[in-house]
Amino acid sequence: METIIIDTETKQYPVYIASGALQELGPLVRKYTRCMVITDQNVRPLHLDKLLSQLPESAEQCVLTVPAGEDAKTFEVYQEALTFAVEHHLDRKSCILAFGGGAVGDLAGFVAATYMRGIAFIQIPTTILAHDSAVGGKVAINHPLGKNLVGAFYQPEFVLYDTDFLRTLPKKQLLSGFAELVKHALLSDKEFLKELQTKIPDGGHLLSPHLPDLLKKGIKVKADIVRKDEKETGVRAFLNFGHTLGHALEAHGGFGKITHGEAVMTGIVYALLISREQTGLQFDLPQFLSWIETLGYDWKIPAGAAFDEIYAYMKRDKKTIAGNIHFVLLESVGKPVLAEVDKDRLSRLFLLQQKGDLHT
Ligand SMILES: NC(=O)c1ccc[n+]([C@@H]2O[C@H](COP(=O)([O-])OP(=O)(O)OC[C@H]3O[C@@H](n4cnc5c(N)ncnc54)[C@H](O)[C@@H]3O)[C@@H](O)[C@H]2O)c1
Ligand SMILES: O=C(O)C(=O)C[C@@H](O)[C@H](O)[C@H](O)COP(=O)(O)O
Numbered sequence: 023m024e025t026i027i028i029d030t031e032t033k034q035y036p037v038y039i040a041s042g043a044l045q046e047l048g049p050l051v052r053k054y055t056r057c058m059v060i061t062d063q064n065v066r067p068l069h070l071d072k073l074l075s076q077l078p079e080s081a082e083q084c085v086l087t088v089p090a091g092e093d094a095k096t097f098e099v100y101q102e103a104l105t106f107a108v109e110h111h112l113d114r115k116s117c118i119l120a121f122g123g124g125a126v127g128d129l130a131g132f133v134a135a136t137y138m139r140g141i142a143f144i145q146i147p148t149t150i151l152a153h154d155s156a157v158g159g160k161v162a163i164n165h166p167l168g169k170n171l172v173g174a175f176y177q178p179e180f181v182l183y184d185t186d187f188l189r190t191l192p193k194k195q196l197l198s199g200f201a202e203l204v205k206h207a208l209l210s211d212k213e214f215l216k217e218l219q220t221k222i223p224d225g226g227h228l229l230s231p232h233l234p235d236l237l238k239k240g241i242k243v244k245a246d247i248v249r250k251d252e253k254e255t256g257v258r259a260f261l262n263f264g265h266t267l268g269h270a271l272e273a274h275g276g277f278g279k280i281t282h283g284e285a286v287m288t289g290i291v292y293a294l295l296i297s298r299e300q301t302g303l304q305f306d307l308p309q310f311l312s313w314i315e316t317l318g319y320d321w322k323i324p325a326g327a328a329f330d331e332i333y334a335y336m337k338r339d340k341k342t343i344a345g346n347i348h349f350v351l352l353e354s355v356g357k358p359v360l361a362e363v364d365k366d367r368l369s370r371l372f373l374l375q376q377k378g379d380l381h382t
């Protein structure tokens with residue numbers, strides 16, 4: 023089993039990643055007085071028994087099942103989870119175990135960060151996307167006016183990533199998670215991007231035997247950034263590549279209507295377009311678009327999204343300072359920068375991407 027160490031200012035912890043990694047869980051949680059499991063309606067019937075078989079019998083009484091997807095990241099579900107923790111007598115030596123994708127992880131982490139001012143939390147991710155979300159300690163719920171607007175930086179005790187869980191993911195969720203891997207490659211270097219394109223040439227190969235190694239590479243890209251800047255006072259903002267537009271599309275369409283990864287991929291294409299004009303990025307966009315189309319992405323900005331409405335959401339992004347929206351752009355693959363972008367440019371390129379005529 024490979025271990026990747028996440029080294030932050032507030033905590034150092036391991037990400038254990040392997041096929042069958044779940045079998046290692048028992049001894050790792052023995053020290054807690056009680057474990058509350060938070061999972062969702064889809065993961066529960068598929069995988070909960072496997073998880074419970076690694077925990078003491080009493081754990082079965084302490085499982086909270088929340089709605090799948092973004093419906094888990096609401097004030098109502100957050101309160102429900104806190105009530106469950108109180109009613110099940112979780113104390114300061116208990117832990118909260120997030121068992122699911124990024125939505126479950128973000129919710130469970132925020133519950134753990136705030137219950138009794140913070141108790142231990144453990145990430146047991148089940149999606150490709152969670153190679154990103156389970157690492158680095160951003161935990162949050164959504165506000166109707168914007169994505170992840172209520173949250174904390176709160177690191178888990180460890181991440182136990184059993185890649186066998188990925189086999190039951192539907193294609194839409196494979197694609198959603200893969201978008202964050204593409205993001206990590208673009209932030210890292212050309213070789214990583216080339217490797218992704220070679221090893222995952224089309225949508226039929228998303229569950230390739232190469233995937234676990236590619237996920238490890240993605241985690242290492244993130245770990246390297248989080249090590250330098252845990253609380254996003256600087257370079258961590260680069261991990262938001264594609265997210266300024268992505269989060270706005272998610273919020274505007276109604277959380278959960280498009281997946282996080284679909285929205286991020288659309289945002290990545292937008293950031294690449296802006297970069298070509300603003301930083302002089304040299305990048306074969308038509309080749310990139312052909313690849314992501316073959317994978318199954320629709321990178322066009324949805325026809326129903328009006329620029330002015332999306333712009334209002336982008337203004338509420340957490341990278342906005344004194345009303346100025348900041349975008350993560352690329353000077354070259356592996357060389358991100360944070361920059362303000364002129365509104366006329368944003369609007370013109372938005373309409374171009376909405377029209378979908380970018381293959382030149
Ligand atoms: N904290 C961070 O750093 C960070 C990073 C990236 C994304 N995120 C957040 O993560 C969320 C998206 O993550 P996600 O796509 O993993 O979330 P998710 O929890 O919504 O999972 C996606 C869907 O897949 C289902 N699912 C999960 N595991 C499955 C499995 N093994 N088999 C079959 N179905 C399964 C879920 O029930 C859900 O319907 C967003 O809310 C996003 O904002 C957070
Ligand atoms: O870890 C980070 O930092 C990221 O930005 C990772 C993103 O993929 C993730 O979607 C994150 O939740 C976005 O953060 P936010 O601060 O813009 O809500």
Ligand SMILES: [Zn+2]
Nearest residue numbers: 202265282286
């Ligand atoms: Zn993301």
